[in-house]
Amino acid sequence: MKILVTGGAGFIGSNFIHYQLENYDDQIINIDKLSYAGNLDNLKDVETNPNYEFRELDICNREKIDQIMHRGIDYIVNFAAESHVDRSIEDPSVFVKTNIAGTQNLLDLALKFGVKKFIQISTDEVYGSLGKNDKFSEDSILNPSNPYAASKASADLLVKSYFKTYNLPINITRCSNNFGPYQYPEKLIPLFIINALQDEKLPLYGDGSNIRDWIYVKDHCKAVDLVMRKGESGEIYNIGADNEKTNIEITRLILSLLSKTELLIKHVKDRKGHDYRYAVDSSKIKEKLGWETEFDFENAMRKTLNWYLDHKKWWQKIINEQK
Numbered sequence: 001m002k003i004l005v006t007g008g009a010g011f012i013g014s015n016f017i018h019y020q021l022e023n024y025d026d027q028i029i030n031i032d033k034l035s036y037a038g039n040l041d042n043l044k045d046v047e048t049n050p051n052y053e054f055r056e057l058d059i060c061n062r063e064k065i066d067q068i069m070h071r072g073i074d075y076i077v078n079f080a081a082e083s084h085v086d087r088s089i090e091d092p093s094v095f096v097k098t099n100i101a102g103t104q105n106l107l108d109l110a111l112k113f114g115v116k117k118f119i120q121i122s123t124d125e126v127y128g129s130l131g132k133n134d135k136f137s138e139d140s141i142l143n144p145s146n147p148y149a150a151s152k153a154s155a156d157l158l159v160k161s162y163f164k165t166y167n168l169p170i171n172i173t174r175c176s177n178n179f180g181p182y183q184y185p186e187k188l189i190p191l192f193i194i195n196a197l198q199d200e201k202l203p204l205y206g207d208g209s210n211i212r213d214w215i216y217v218k219d220h221c222k223a224v225d226l227v228m229r230k231g232e233s234g235e236i237y238n239i240g241a242d243n244e245k246t247n248i249e250i251t252r253l254i255l256s257l258l259s260k261t262e263l264l265i266k267h268v269k270d271r272k273g274h275d276y277r278y279a280v281d282s283s284k285i286k287e288k289l290g291w292e293t294e295f296d297f298e299n300a301m302r303k304t305l306n307w308y309l310d311h312k313k314w315w316q317k318i319i320n321e322q323k
């Protein structure tokens, strides 16, 4: 089988490629434009694997991807995206280009070459914010709050439209907040770990009461793999770990696991349009595909902290590039 993975040099994509190469004998072709978040160091250990190939390409490039498609691609798994909410608030334009136009380009190619299935990696952010109760199901309305979430919701609608209009086999997955190895240090958990390790302030937005449902990235990869291989075409699957924490709880946990003082916490101005809470009901993927989480949250946090402790060169290089 040949699997075209887009955005495979990023956080979740690189974990997904590792998962595939560890568990199957399929051919993986990774296309990634290597934006600030794309990092080939994430895949150094597999670069000579005969089942793995990398091509530096933008998902908006029709011609070059067309050439790759001629080789007979079975699945396209679209991780490629601009993924950071704060950047989308600063400048939404590249989010529209990559997340919407890039997805549409891939959909056209998937249709032209008759792939077995197109898997769109979406997010729970497409549903918008929740109050203290309830969870979003796959049928909840899309109500995105920020330009990133709006671009992902737009892509979801395009993917659904290709299923309805052209019968393109598709799945959409909507996962909650991931953490784990290779996460670019702009997202809450890696940023706070790295700042704490350097005794720098942890910029907590507002009062830190916002809630996210945290999932270890390997549990997400296993879910995407199940959806790709066994998911019924046309279906959307929510993926969450039922592991809701406020941001201040996450911050305190990181500080206590690293034996650092809470004086490092700095409350800063809140994010514009900051969603209060995300939570999804994952019973569909559990019942239909038999998915369940393997990793306990605290153990996974310890593993993640140890990974960043053991990979100082990985994040120091990124910090130097940011300067």
Ligand SMILES: NC(=O)c1ccc[n+]([C@@H]2O[C@H](COP(=O)([O-])OP(=O)(O)OC[C@H]3O[C@@H](n4cnc5c(N)ncnc54)[C@H](O)[C@@H]3O)[C@@H](O)[C@H]2O)c1
Residues within 6 Å of the ligand: 006, 007, 008, 009, 010, 011, 012, 013, 031, 032, 033, 034, 035, 036, 037, 038, 039, 057, 058, 059, 060, 078, 079, 080, 081, 082, 083, 084, 098, 102, 121, 122, 123, 124, 152, 174, 175, 176, 177, 178, 179, 184
């Ligand atoms: N991080 C999360 O918690 C989370 C949760 C749910 C869903 N998602 C979704 O999962 C996917 C991956 O997220 P991530 O956190 O790994 O993101 P990331 O920012 O770490 O990686 C994104 C990757 O896409 C690449 N890319 C960006 N624009 C591209 C383009 N035009 N052409 C080709 N490659 C391009 C980047 O170079 C990078 O390697 C995204 O679609 C995101 O919306 C993320």
Ligand SMILES: Cc1cn([C@H]2C[C@H](O)[C@@H](COP(=O)(O)OP(=O)(O)O[C@H]3O[C@H](CO)[C@@H](O)[C@H](O)[C@H]3O)O2)c(=O)[nH]c1=O
Residues within 6 Å of the ligand: 083, 084, 085, 086, 122, 123, 124, 125, 175, 176, 177, 178, 186, 187, 188, 189, 191, 203, 204, 205, 206, 210, 211, 212, 247, 271, 278
């Ligand atoms: C970066 C940063 C974040 N925060 C807060 C904002 C959020 O409430 C929470 C998590 O922020 P982030 O790590 O940016 O993640 P969030 O905005 O939830 O979005 C993530 O999770 C989404 C899934 O829910 C994905 O679709 C996105 O790609 C991913 O970036 O922490 C802070 O308080 N301080 C910070 O410096």
